[in-house]
Amino acid sequence: xxxxxxxxxxxxxxxxxxxxxxxxxxxxxxxxxxxxxxxxxxxxxxxxxxxxxxxxxxxxxxxxxxxxxxxxxxxxxxxxxxxxxxxxxxxxxxxxxxxxxxxxxxxxxxxxxxxxxxxxxxxxxxxxxxxxxxxxxxxxxxxxxxxxxxxxxxxxxxxxxxxxxxxxxxxxxxxxxxxxxxxxxxxxxxxxxxxxxxxxxxxxxxxxxxxxxxxxxxxxxxxxxxxxxxxxxxxxxxxxxxxxxxxxxxxxxxxxxxxxxxxxxxxxxxxxxxxxxxxxxxxxxxxxxxxxxxxxxxxxxxxxxxxxxxxxxxxxxxxxxxxxxxxxxxxxxxxxxxxxxxxxxxxxxxxxxxxxxxxxxxxxxxxxxxxxxxxxxxxxxxxxxxxxxxxxxxxxxxxxxxxxxxxxxxxxxxxxxxxxxxxxxxxxxxxxxxxxxxxxxxxxxxxxxxxxxxxxxxxxxxxxxxxxxxxxxxxxxxxxxxxxxxxxxxxxxxxxxxxxxxxxxxxxxxxxxxxxxxxxxxxxxxxxxxxxxxxxxxxxxxxxxxxxxxxxxxxxxxxxxxxxxxxxxxxxxxxxxxxxxxxxxxxxxxxxxxxxxxxxxxxxxxxxxxxxxxxxxxxxxxxxxxxxxxxxxxxxxxxxxxxxxxxxxxxxxxxxxxxxxxxxxxxxxxxxxxxxxxxxxxxxxxxxxxxxxxxxxxxxxxxxxxxxxxxxxxxxxxxxxxxxxxxxxxxxxxxx
Numbered sequence: 001x002x003x004x005x006x007x008x009x010x011x012x013x014x015x016x017x018x019x020x021x022x023x024x025x026x027x028x029x030x031x032x033x034x035x036x037x038x039x040x041x042x043x044x045x046x047x048x049x050x051x052x053x054x055x056x057x058x059x060x061x062x063x064x065x066x067x068x069x070x071x072x073x074x075x076x077x078x079x080x081x082x083x084x085x086x087x088x089x090x091x092x093x094x095x096x097x098x099x100x101x102x103x104x105x106x107x108x109x110x111x112x113x114x115x116x117x118x119x120x121x122x123x124x125x126x127x128x129x130x131x132x133x134x135x136x137x138x139x140x141x142x143x144x145x146x147x148x149x150x151x152x153x154x155x156x157x158x159x160x161x162x163x164x165x166x167x168x169x170x171x172x173x174x175x176x177x178x179x180x181x182x183x184x185x186x187x188x189x190x191x192x193x194x195x196x197x198x199x200x201x202x203x204x205x206x207x208x209x210x211x212x213x214x215x216x217x218x219x220x221x222x223x224x225x226x227x228x229x230x231x232x233x234x235x236x237x238x239x240x241x242x243x244x245x246x247x248x249x250x251x252x253x254x255x256x257x258x259x260x261x262x263x264x265x266x267x268x269x270x271x272x273x274x275x276x277x278x279x280x281x282x283x284x285x286x287x288x289x290x291x292x293x294x295x296x297x298x299x300x301x302x303x304x305x306x307x308x309x310x311x312x313x314x315x316x317x318x319x320x321x322x323x324x325x326x327x328x329x330x331x332x333x334x335x336x337x338x339x340x341x342x343x344x345x346x347x348x349x350x351x352x353x354x355x356x357x358x359x360x361x362x363x364x365x366x367x368x369x370x371x372x373x374x375x376x377x378x379x380x381x382x383x384x385x386x387x388x389x390x391x392x393x394x395x396x397x398x399x400x401x402x403x404x405x406x407x408x409x410x411x412x413x414x415x416x417x418x419x420x421x422x423x424x425x426x427x428x429x430x431x432x433x434x435x436x437x438x439x440x441x442x443x444x445x446x447x448x449x450x451x452x453x454x455x456x457x458x459x460x461x462x463x464x465x466x467x468x469x470x471x472x473x474x475x476x477x478x479x480x481x482x483x484x485x486x487x488x489x490x491x492x493x494x495x496x497x498x499x500x501x502x503x504x505x506x507x508x509x510x511x512x513x514x515x516x517x518x519x520x521x522x523x524x525x526x527x528x529x530x531x532x533x534x535x536x537x538x539x540x541x542x543x544x545x546x547x548x549x550x551x552x553x554x555x556x557x558x559x560x561x562x563x564x565x566x567x568x569x570x571x572x573x574x575x576x577x578x579x580x581x582x583x584x585x586x587x588x589x590x591x592x593x594x595x596x597x598x599x600x601x602x603x604x605x606x607x608x609x610x611x612x613x614x615x616x617x618x619x620x621x622x623x624x625x626x627x628x629x630x631x632x633x634x635x636x637x638x639x640x641x642x643x644x645x646x647x648x649x650x651x652x653x654x655x656x657x658x659x660x661x662x663x664x665x666x667x668x669x670x671x672x673x674x675x676x677x678x679x680x681x682x683x684x685x686x687x688x689x690x691x692x693x694x695x696x697x698x699x700x701x702x703x704x705x706x707x708x709x710x711x712x713x714x715x716x717x718x719x720x721x722x723x724x725x726x727x728x729x730x731x732x733x734x735x736x
Contacts (some may be wrong), residue, residue, distance in 0.1 A: 010732075011362065011609040015690065025349035025367075026136070026138075027156060028137065029054065029136060029192075030138040030140075030155065030156070032323050033138050033140070033154075033190050033192075034138070034140040035100060035189050037099065037140060037190065038140065038142065038186070042063065042065055042101075042425065044062070044063035044065070044103075044214070044215040044216075044217065045062070045063050045065070045103050045186065047062045047063065047214060047215070050062070050105060050214075053259075054212055054259075054736070055107075057107055057211060057212060058107055058108050058110045058111045058209055058211065058254075058605045059104055059105060059106060059107055059111035059114070059115070059211040060104070060105045060107065060214065060580070061102060061103070061104050061105075061209055061211050061212065061213040061214065062104065062105055062184065062214050062215070062217045063101075063102070063103040063104050063213075063214060063216075063217075064100075064101070064103075064213055064215070064216040064217070065100075065101045065102075065217050065218075065219075066098075066099065066100050066101070066205060066216075066217070066218050066219075067097075067099045067218070067219045067220065067221075068096075068097070068098050068099075068203055068219075068220040068221070068222070068278065068280075069095075069096070069097045069221045069222075070094060070095070070096050070097075070200060070220075070222045070223055070280050071095045071096075071223050072092075072094060072096065072223040072225040072226050072282070072452055073093040073094065073095055081634070086419060087731075090124065091196050091197065092196065092197055092282050092284075092285050092286065093194070093195065093196045093213060094193075094194075094195045094196075094199075094200060094226065094280075094282050095192075095193075095194055095195075096191075096192075096193040096195065096200040096280070097190070097193070098190070098191045098193075098203060098376055099189070099190045100189045100190075101118045101186075101187070101188035102186075102188070102515070103144075103185070103186050103212070104184065104185050104187075105183075105184050105213070106179065106180070106181055106183050106184070106185065107181065107182075107387055107661055108149055109181065110418050111181075111211075112179060112181055113181070115179065115185055115350055116175065116176050116179050116219040116510040117173060117175050117176065118139065118141075118173070118174050118176070118187070119171045119172065119173055119176065125167055126685065128484075128554075133193065133194075133195050133196075133198055134193065134195075134610055135191055135192065135193040135194075136191070136192045136193075137172075137189070137190070137191050138155070138172070138189075138190050139155055139174065139187065139188060139189045139190070140155055140187065140188050141153040141155055141174070141176055141185065141186070141187045141191075142185075142186050142418050143178060143179060143183050143184070143185055143186075143557060144184040144185075144186060145180075145182075145183060146182050146183070148675060151178055152733060153174075153176055153178075154178070154259055154571060155174055155290070157174070157175075157256070157491060158172040158173060158174040158617055158640045159172065159173045159174075163624060165451050176480075179614070185676075189230075191257075193579035195282070197282075197285050197286055197287035197288065197608070198282070198287065198288045199279075199280065199281050199282055199285060199288065199290070200280050200282075200287060202278060202279045203277075203278045204274045204275055204276070204278070205218055205253075205275060205278070206269065206273055206274075206275045207236055207237075207255060207258065207273070207274040207275055207276070208230065208258060208260060208261075208262055208269075208274055209258075209261075209262060210261055210262045211261065212257075212258060212259045213255075213257075213258040214252070214256065214257060214258075215254070215255070215256055216253075216255045216256075216258060217252075217253070218239070218251070218252065218253040218254075218276075219248070219251070219252050219253045220239075220249075220250070220251040220252075220278065221244065221248050221250055221253070222248060222249045222250075222280060223248055223249075224243075224247050224248060224249055224281070224297075224298065226280050226281065227280070227281040227282075227283045227294045227295070227296060227297065227300070228278070228280050228281075228298070228299045229278075229279045229293070229294060229300045229302065229303055229308075230251075230276055230277060230278045230279065230300075230301065230302070230414070231276070231277050231279070231302050231303070231408065231412060231414035232273065232274075232275075232276050232302060233274070233275050233276070233277060233408055233412060234272055234273060234274045234275060235274055236274035236275055236276050237253060237255070237274070237302075238253075238301070238302075238682065239251040239252060239253050239276070240252045240253065241299065241301070245554060247297065249298075249299050250291075251278075253276075253469060253614070260640060260641075261677040263636065263639055263641055264633070264635070264636055265632065265636055265643075266643045266644050266645055267641060267643075267644055268405055268644040268646070270405065270407065271407055271409075271644065272641055272644060275529065277408065277414045279294075279415060281294035281295075281660065283295045283296075283297075289523060291311035291315075291416045292310070292311050292314055293307045293310070293311050294311075296308070296322065303377070303414070304413050305410065305413045305471070306414050306470055306471050307410055308413040308414060308415075309401065309410070309413055309416070309458065309471055310397045310466075312401060312416045312417075312419060313460065313466070314463075315403075315416075315462070316502060317462075317463055319384055319387065320334050320387065320399050320460055321334075323387055323388040323391040323392075325460075331397065333674065337540075338530045340365075340441070340538050340540055341389070341392050341393065342534060343536070343537050343538050344361065344362075344393055344440050344538065345392070345394070346689075347536050347537060348393060348394070348578055349394075352536075353536050355396060355425065355427060356425055356427070356428060356431060357536070358393055358395055358431065358536075359390065359395050359397060359423075359425055359431075359445065360445035360446070360493065360594045361535070361536060361538075362385070362386065362389045362390070362393070362395075363433050363445040364444075364445060364529065364532060364533060365389075365390070365533060365540065366382060366385060366386060366528040366591075367436055367443075368525075368533070369614075370382060370436050371436070371525060372443070374539065377580055378437075379420055379421075379435035379436060379437035380435075382420070382435035382436060383399075383421035383423075383435050386423060386433065386435070387391075387399065387423075390423070395425075395428035396425070396427060396457055397423045397425055397426060397433070398423065398424045398425075398426050398460070399421060399422075399423060399460040400421070400422050400423070400424055400457045400458065400459050400460065401420075401421060401422075401457060401460065402419065402420055402422055402452050402455050402456065402457035402458075403417050403420065403456070404437070404438075404451040404455065405418060405419070405452070405626060405646065406438075406451065406452050407419070407726070409455065409456050410455070410456040410457060410458060410473065411422070411456050411471075413475055414647075414653070416481040417509070420434075420435060420437060420452065422434050422435070422452070422457065422476070423519075424459075425454070430477065431446055432446065432448055432476070432477070433445060433446075434448065434449045434452065437451075438451070439523050441513060441517030441518075442513070442517055442525070442590055442592060443513065443589060443591075443592075443597075444591055444593060444594050444597030445592075445594040445597075446591045446594050446597065447510065447512070447513075447597055448476060448477055448479055448513035448680060449648045450484075450510075450514060450646055451646075452476050452481055453477065453478050453511065453646075453647045453706065454475055454476060454477075454478040454514075454647070454706050455475070455476050456473045456474070456475060456476075457473065457474055457475070457476050458472060458473050458474070459472070459474075462543055478647065478648060478706055479510050479511065479647065479648065480648065481650040481702060481704070482650070483509055483510040484509065484510035484511040484512055484647050484649040484650065485507075485508075485509045485510065485512060485650050485651075485652065486507070486508050486509070486512040486515075486647070486650075486651045486652070487506075487507040487652050487654070488505070488506055488507075488627065488651070488653040488654070489504065489505040489507075489653075489654045489656075490502060490503075490504050490505065490508075490625050490653065490654065490655045491503040491504075491656050491658075492625060492655065492657045492658070493657070493660075494611060494618070494620075494660045495606065498611045498613075498618075499580055499606050499607060499608050499610070499611070500606065500607045500610045500611065500620075500625075501570050501606050502603070502604070502606065502607055502625075503602070503603070503604050504545075504602070504603045504604075504605075504607055505600065505601075505602050506600065506601050506603075506703035507598050507599070507600045508591070508598065508599040509591075509597065509598050509599075510599070510647075510649075511646070511647040511649055512598075512651075512706060513591055513599045516601070517599070518566065519563065519566055519570065519587060519601060520587050520590055520599070521556075521559045521560060521563045521587070522552075522555070522556070522559055523556045523559060523560065524587045524590055525590060526552075528589070528590035528592060529590075529592065531714065532592055532593060543578055563585070563587075564582070564585060564610060567582070567585035567601075567603060568582050570603075571603065571605055571635065572626065572629050575607060575624050575625075575628065575653060576624070576628045576727075577607070577608075577609065577624075579606060579607060580605075580606045580607060580608040580720060581605060581606040582605045583604035583605055583606070584602075584603070584604045585601065585602070585603045585604070586601060586602055587600070587601045588600045588601060588602055592685070607624070609621075610624055614732075615735050616734075616735035617666075617732055617733060618663065618732070618733040618734055618735075619730050619731070619733075620657065620730060620731045620732075620733060621728075621729075621730055622655070622657065622673065622695075622697070622729050622730060622731040623728050623730065624727065625653075625655050626653050626723075626726055626727060627651070627653065627659075628653075628727060629720070629723040629724040629726070629727055630677055630720060630723075630724065631724045632717065632720060632721070632724075637714075639710050639713045640710050641710055642708060642710050643707065643708040643709075643710070643712075643716065644706075644707055645681075645682070645703045645705065645706055645707065645708060646706060647703075648702075648704060648705065648706060649702070649703045649704050650700065650701070650702045650703075651700070651701045651702075652698065652699070652700050653697075653698070653699040653700075654696070654697070654698050654699075655695070655696070655697040655698075655699070655730070656691050656694050656695070656696055656697075657694065657695040657697075658693070658694050659690075659693045659694065659695060659733060660733070662735065662736055663734060663736060664733070664734050664736055665690055665695055665731070665732075665733060665734070666731070666732035667734075669730065669731050669732040670688050670689075670690070670695070670728075670731065671688075672684055673688045673697060673726075673729055674686050674687060674688055674710070675722055675726065677718050677719050677722045679704055679712070679715035679716055679718055679719055680704075680705075680708070680712045680715055680716075681703065681704055681708040681712050681713075681715065681716040681719070682701070682702045682703050682704050682705075682716055682719040683700060683701065683702040683704070683719065683731055684699075684701050684702075684719045684722045684723050685699070685700045686698070686699050686700075686726065691701065695731065699726070701719070701723055
């Protein structure tokens, strides 16, 4: 026993010593980087005066300096050779450094709050048999007071933060004490990465921020033994390219007085902000995928998108054409899966189900497994598996490649992995099947994810057919308004305590489903999918043990409590105020039936502060029964950028208010509720009436274009302002 305790103490001491040694090494690394960065002579970081035109800005970025350095290193490593004997071989290594330094002037409280706390990454190590990636991250901060006095901030006082599901999101947070309005804050972030048999992460230079930038400089020094591909996006200027004495590629760019801002509302920086995406490949890498185009020497400026798309096709041609086979990760998720496939195949052959019905079925069948994240599968895996199932069932689907609006358009592709495979039913060119991606909300077979509505796509063709032909692009469907629709039905009555008793039904379709998906519980998902999948002679069961099933169901009550809390939050967001009394809330349909793909839920609650007495009459704040609307700020009203609404959408609210006994509706106040604003980009209409002692109001708000030209923004503000103003509308009920 004594020996065991001594051994434990020895291990503990070794751990503490190792940790202390690592901490000392990190502090030495951080101090060295800090002294070198702040000692670098950059005239733009000595600027004191700000142009008078920026006096009203919340913050002004005086200078940005961003640099990348990538060096090829060849080393020796020991691996396992024939008969298990050690084998010495060359290793393809890269040393990579990325620095971002900024000098920001703080003009008001909003900027002070924004720049008083920063997040930066934790150190990272990842190793496999022949490859590794080791990265160290540090930052430095100093304050420059109006009198020129410099205050250094101790950045070793960061806090390690663990967030996300299962604590899988880790970062460091640093608070900046002593920052005041009128100060300049000089800060940098630096990442040092050492890699073996793998590629550096891409770097994206965003040439625009939410504040004006007086000077922006970029310098990249890249070993000519690496392959460099870059693309200028959204009208970004090109690099100046040169060579240094060591024959490295030197890419430089300097911009002055970037006075345009990234707008606060309806803006997609990936699609609208000028930027340069830089990819560096270690073409001698033997362990991770190297695109065929990146195996060529040198620098490739704005390579033809067809070349990058060809990299994607070349990697996946085999499984696209022949299928990936029965994927072991899925076969085993359900009981008797092979029998299920045979049953569906027989139904298709008999003609009792159509190819579309079978395609719908396997889509929901697989999405259910993916939502459970049972095998940590990604949308790429989904594409392989769906293709294999379709082939097994002889369902004729075509494969297409597209990209989401989080990435560059397909006809400007620079990263061969920044895309997504989609399927289209060969006999119905309007029928698509989209793999779940990102934080997937539940979509039905045939739904088009809003992130790819209207995006460019191209169909897969056999290699010999595309060898001498360029890619032919088409657009993914932009769903019409009646598909991307949210219908709200509000039934309200006046209670004894002068409150409003509300029963509200919400129905979401198409792109609007995304905003309500978080309200769905796992019990709703399990019930919805198991019920829908019980058809076509098939009744699939998830293959889990009795204990796992019991544990899953045991979590339902706690998840239900969380769901009820989310319903309460939804009510607060809808009305701008919490419910005085919450009665109930339920999801009634998760929206996976392809014949009626609508997500629905119902709420019952009481709302206070909506009714006032005015003598013998009642004044009802009827405008609060419309969802709280966006109110643009003064700074939002002038705009030179297109308005990125993402998809066409329409929101219809139908309000029914029961008139209490002894009262009647004041006709004049009822007429004042009506609106009719229609412009190029959208509509806002209100129609009111009386039916059987009930006030009926139908409110329609439409965003008619996915992307609206900036010249129409002033008109579109009329729609947005009218909707926001209606939140203050009142209705008078007269005492009889």
